Amino acid sequence: MKVALYGATGKAGSRILAELLSRGHQVTAVVRTPSKLATQPSLTVVQGDVSSAEAIAAKIKGFDAVIDSFGPPADDTDQVITVTQHFVDAVTQAEVPRLIVVGGAGSLEVAPGVTVISSGHIPAQWLPIAVSHDKALALLKKSDINWTYFSPAGFFEPGERTGKFRLGKDQLIVGSDGASRISLEDYAIALVDELEKPQNERARFTIGY
Template identity: 65%
Template sequence: MKVVLYGATGKSGSRILTELTSRGHQVVAVARNTASLPAGVEAVQDDLSDVARIAATVKGADAVVSAYAPPQDDTDQVIGVTERQVAALSYPGSPRLIVVGGAASLEVAPGVTLLASGHLPQEWVAIASSHAKALDLLKASSIDWTYFSPAAFFVPGERTGKFRLGTDTLIADEKHDSRISLEDYAIALVDELETPKHRRARFTIGY
């Protein structure tokens, strides 16, 4: 499978790149700065600012993964990036888009999201709000999208292959700890690419 991976040098993107290449997929790794990408990977420099450039990069791909992370002081950039990705993928036969999303739009009680619950730390509210708006853009689009929300704590860790999947409810353990490693998240994302189960839908992961 030929996969275009945006944000390939980031925390989640670098793990997804490793998982994709370890399974034999052909990856076009896209980043603002490609210097740290591993040798042998097709690298493309792009900042996701131009629809035509995005469209040219994804042409001929089987799928697109967006692990784009906006700057902390301007989190709404993820909204503009999502708009441009949707525009670039709005032609017939365009590849599928899987987005590395946020957790705060997941429900923690019936009809109550983590963002709306009041329990989200203030420093996370801006990025959570931006990601929720990006998800709304995908839902309103006509493209073949999947939005993959991590657990509340999305951190480096072990590649265990043991996790639970869900749809719109935050996954937590019996101690109310909602957590997933970047490595296990990458496994589940590539599983979804290889065997699609959540087209035009959101799903989530946790231990």
């Protein structure tokens, strides 16, 4: 599959890139600084940014799917809302069949009608990015494109590639120890699984142990 990946040098994006390449996909990583990534078989590295829908559309035309792993700066998390709209418009302009977004966990439910955000359990320093991601998801839901929003578990961090995890829809997945966790590596497995065999088109899904 011919895939355009944004955010390929980030924590999640780098794992997604490795997973895509290990499965033989043809990947173009669109990055601000191409020198940060070494070109290798099946990987093309091009310079680009997310400053406008037009900038993105020019890079993604002809691709089978786009993966948005953009991470906003900590002091301006609302950039993720603007960038999500850019991706929606770009996918429309370039007529790309699918957009997969690396999302947030804050909008997942911990009880019927109660999200992680509204539960009051998010530490203050993480609340801005959680709220911004929630608003970005709302933009996708209002769009006409074929989107998938993939929410991680509450704790989303480097770890092992186990291949053993659970998937869900809108409810936070919690383990037997009461914690909600997923490794970046296992998240990447599930995202590429979804790319290859779509189960959540125009929908959100989530993952956890």
